[in-house]
Amino acid sequence: MNGFQHLYIPGPTNVPEPVRQAMNLPMEDMRAPDFPDFVQGLLIDLKKAYRMETGRIFVFPSSGTGAWESAIQNTLQKGDKVLMSRFGQFSLLWVDMAERLGLDVEVIDVEWGKGVPVEDYATRLAADKEHKIKAVFATQNETATGVTSDIEGVRKALDAADHPAMLFVDGVSSIASIEFEMDKWGVDLAVSGSQKGFMLPAGLGILGASKKALAANKALENAGMARCYFSFEDMIKLNDTGYFPYTPATQLLRGLRCSLDMMLETGMESIWARHKRLAEGVRAAVDAWDGCELVARGPDWHSDTVSAIYAPEGVDARDVISTAYYKYQTSLGTGLNKLMGKAFRIGHLGSLNPVMLCGAISAAEMALVDAGAKIEPGSGVAAAQAEFRATTPNVNAPVVKAA
């Protein structure tokens, strides 16, 4: 009865009320004769959110990590050389997975706060005349540092080198929130999950696969990595009939139907624009806080879905997070790995609006001050308000005038 908990982590995100309603339901028969209509409509509409017209979408009962694994297992072989870069906890974990699954990973380590080194990629791809590199991996949005990378640039690097490597993208905290163009950018495997831009609870790993990726899978036939749960083959065979190879998470699928309907009605461009507006407000707040700064090293890297923020010198970011949680009922994102104690994060993706973020910024502000930061109280929220006042569309406002 002490009010709502506030959730401003970069996923799971806040579930919109219609989606919550849609998931308040009894169980159903996933082998019902009319289930395929539902499934096939869903898979078609998911492609719209991914901006793809060919290829396929796979939906696994898993987290996004499962979809990462599926992408690798189904299209690559042990020993295949791949090009990756590492600049935060999630790109780091992806490299770790790739190595554990047996790939020969060429890793480029980048300063945390920057993202995919497109020029380096270009150089290495151009040098790989023999096309030993089978795939190039790019984390579109590094959730740990709040850094967005230039996927279109990676595509251009591949094209410039006339290189046939597949392009793998981790879009877990970007797809459905910030611009992502599967077809236009020539992405081959694009991973996301239910609990970010799709505004659902965690539990679905979503994977887009291009025709080229599907062909790579087919070429493997029964060779390649051992795979079963995440195998494309089984999923394709059953999805083509409108069913799944094992019991799907129908509650989440019904929720996804609802969130997709909302998203497609709104339009992806409009969603991306909203995320940008909201992110600008958060960044204005950070700018206003003396001694704080974004982990992202400059506007080119700014993420519109999450801001990782260095606490001022002498302030332990863990105190900020803990105070926000225990005293102000607000979940902020922790500083992961080498950012632990140094940075905290504000997630600003999914179903959000300016007043929610004024609350989040206020929580961070109060917690910062409590933790010893010498910021001017209210400075952040004032800066954010100015941004929001200037950019928030004045929906339908038939302003009532005095007689």
Place this chain on the structure above:
Amino acid sequence: MNGFQHLYIPGPTNVPEPVRQAMNLPMEDMRAPDFPDFVQGLLIDLKKAYRMETGRIFVFPSSGTGAWESAIQNTLQKGDKVLMSRFGQFSLLWVDMAERLGLDVEVIDVEWGKGVPVEDYATRLAADKEHKIKAVFATQNETATGVTSDIEGVRKALDAADHPAMLFVDGVSSIASIEFEMDKWGVDLAVSGSQKGFMLPAGLGILGASKKALAANKALENAGMARCYFSFEDMIKLNDTGYFPYTPATQLLRGLRCSLDMMLETGMESIWARHKRLAEGVRAAVDAWDGCELVARGPDWHSDTVSAIYAPEGVDARDVISTAYYKYQTSLGTGLNKLMGKAFRIGHLGSLNPVMLCGAISAAEMALVDAGAKIEPGSGVAAAQAEFRATTPNVNAPVVKAA
């Protein structure tokens, strides 16, 4: 998907998640053999929230207005003289009802912004040697103006005059939020509703009746005002068996069970203290806004559940409310009756916390500026933050320290 709507009207209030869960249920048989256990436990616990040990609580499927009507119909007769005061839209409506139900109402009009004129009451009661006044009515919290009155003072005035009149209290927006003491203050009829401090949807009118009020009802027997739906007799007869004279709103009763459990576990004193802390934050914000001021004429009248705020000279409060609603997805309370266009209200009762109110204050602030107010952006939320930082209990905080 544009985030949650923000509700800061003085009721309905925000429903806590456990209460919402408790109301997500199938229908049930209100004549089931084990239903009485549930009903009787509920009625006993409601008395704890009212701070009464004798007398009875009635729960009607109605709004608080229905409970007003019940109080009058069941204990007074046409032509009975009653003493009332009028200083806002709700005390005004109560007078209107009393007149329409045939009472002989002696009304004292008070400047809006002040409340029950205790001294006037004392004078008139002392002068009423023949005890023609059968009841004294007092609106504990005038929701339209954000004014809280001194009920204990009214009791003292009655006692000082040794006057037997019954004491009627409208506690719709006070009971379960700010201090209310049925027994200690000698209140005879106390009205509330489900959608305020009880943190439920609207739909239950709740009425506390003292032994004296019940005796007055009994004395009427079949005489008195015509009554059926709201009659004490029918309700007493059936409640004594654990049932109701007509189909009760079981969904709300189950929600009430949950909210009462939360309230009684927390303790009423703790709830009242929380409302005071939150209200102080809102008042600090209003103080910080140039040209704004509370409708309540001084601290004695300040309400801890709702603040009515005059917009600055030249700013139409309706623009503020409309902008908050359409642009910032935030519901603020309107200016009612003679306050229309002049004032807006922030409801701060029920399930709330500081970060929610920082959002509410930010919404009001942005809407004020958009509507032309020359306030300093961020000034209100900064002032509120200072208050909240100083007064919010640091729940369980095992602050994590750097190694």
Place this chain on the structure above:
Amino acid sequence: MNGFQHLYIPGPTNVPEPVRQAMNLPMEDMRAPDFPDFVQGLLIDLKKAYRMETGRIFVFPSSGTGAWESAIQNTLQKGDKVLMSRFGQFSLLWVDMAERLGLDVEVIDVEWGKGVPVEDYATRLAADKEHKIKAVFATQNETATGVTSDIEGVRKALDAADHPAMLFVDGVSSIASIEFEMDKWGVDLAVSGSQKGFMLPAGLGILGASKKALAANKALENAGMARCYFSFEDMIKLNDTGYFPYTPATQLLRGLRCSLDMMLETGMESIWARHKRLAEGVRAAVDAWDGCELVARGPDWHSDTVSAIYAPEGVDARDVISTAYYKYQTSLGTGLNKLMGKAFRIGHLGSLNPVMLCGAISAAEMALVDAGAKIEPGSGVAAAQAEFRATTPNVNAPVVKAA
């Protein structure tokens, strides 16, 4: 975890899943600028369920009993003569209310098991040359006995006598379930509630008023019975602006929007037909049970929403009900008033289907046998199945054939 409770009382009824989802929502501002659009659309559509094109629908936060009271208070005066009939607990209570509200009631007592004595009504109306009878009351569906009366017949009696009395109908357990025609039958005041055919929780009293009833109300002006909470005047004034005179039960109104959408899409005729089909199944079961019989004295009186069933000689119906509840998790309707111990009831209105009723009939059957009835186990459900097999529409059935 012992499965679902089974609810087969004649209201509250089972809430359809979409309605339940629609009520799983946060609170909202009942003075929001766009609330009127919602309210006015709802009031218009409710008229479609009532089959009325003129007049008005009132929706009170109350039970159906409140709507009864409103109908009387707003259109009649103390001492007005009215013609009523009494043949079950609910018609009995209605007479009681009319008397307590001061009407001069001419009551015709009818054997329980039969309904409105249309011929008697005709005789008395014809004899009332001076038109002293101001209103004729008819309980369309007596929920206690499972008896449906001929409202159109009452209209004809009025017309035959060229009598101007208003026609009041209690349609609480009939409207939205079995045929009801406000305009065609010339009904002036028709009462229902949310928890029956409208498939919602209890909490809304719904009242249809014809133009003639509204004119009667207007003619009273400030005279007539004291009224406030249930007054037409206040409700009309506010409803005309799209609002309510006091806080409405928005959760239920949102649920009502959903159930009305379902109802109007299906079509009222189709809903009535479904209730008939389901009722026939229950009656077939009763016929099959040795020693049991319907309280309704013949097919003309059969109710399609509830069956009251005499337990066999020597069997206490309370044992049947108690065993069904405690052993079989099934709520059956109790025998009310003089039927206590003699009869139990199966409610078969609202959101139901044949398999649900096979469960209900099985529960009754098992409980009957346990209570000592010498019925053939399974006989009732077998008879019902035969009925259901013959009459259930085979929805969309693309029957799969073996290759």
Place this chain on the structure above:
Amino acid sequence: MNGFQHLYIPGPTNVPEPVRQAMNLPMEDMRAPDFPDFVQGLLIDLKKAYRMETGRIFVFPSSGTGAWESAIQNTLQKGDKVLMSRFGQFSLLWVDMAERLGLDVEVIDVEWGKGVPVEDYATRLAADKEHKIKAVFATQNETATGVTSDIEGVRKALDAADHPAMLFVDGVSSIASIEFEMDKWGVDLAVSGSQKGFMLPAGLGILGASKKALAANKALENAGMARCYFSFEDMIKLNDTGYFPYTPATQLLRGLRCSLDMMLETGMESIWARHKRLAEGVRAAVDAWDGCELVARGPDWHSDTVSAIYAPEGVDARDVISTAYYKYQTSLGTGLNKLMGKAFRIGHLGSLNPVMLCGAISAAEMALVDAGAKIEPGSGVAAAQAEFRATTPNVNAPVVKAA
């Protein structure tokens, strides 16, 4: 509004109302400082449902199939010899997975309708003097045929041969419903999922691992099968801190907390007994249907969670299923693989009671007759009723007696 859909497939099962309420919640921070308390309590209590005191439980965001995969990947190596048996669609799929993951599978094919060939296992284990068999797999409950196998018997066979092979059990449709004893039976890896006996939506793969299985995993170190998403190592490392290696499905975990609370309060033995009672009712119905018979070849194989039923000669089981679904709004289980068209299934596990099953049996009965079966209508439900009347505990029944 045509009533509830009826779900009698062998999973997903019907979700109890309290569990449904518990899942109606906003998202939360899976890295919150108090999250570990929740997680660790859950993992401890899950062990009680598995009847294990040592070892570990793993909970993956996946289906049960994922837990199958995890069991194999983490404890065996490519080329390892394992002993399996195949007698239905699910044991068949498990063999398929084992082969695809590179195991050297010795499969014993058994007539569908029987289960694990314990004597054959004993023979082969005794013959395997060199202990080439690394693991023995047993499907405790073959969901496709409704056959339960003797896991304790397999244990005895292992012990008799003094064989060190690990014992893998597929308990997806048995654990938490019928007797399962992890420790007592010396099971090493036991797979289940959320959507069966745990009464939740699909989405969690649950895996119990004995100390021996964990030691086998440890012995593999970084060798063994490539694994990441389902790896024990990552899960152990994070679970030991109270967190997960990737975003867990918190909505389901909160639901699981609720269902586990219900289960442990009731007691596992009581749950098993209830499943047996309900299953006996269904089997009585099948016995009563002329021409129908269970796929399970005799009482030793009868499953208490699902009955697979041969349709009578000349009746296509698909017609039965399709008619039940489209005409009677009831989902029955399909005949899988070689049972397609020949058998249908009634799932009777999870949250169920006799009246629900009377409905399910009635649906099947009506659909059978519609599909041309010459069974006596009502015969099945009558037989089931007799069983249920005799065995249902008369909970709390303070039977009301006539005065």
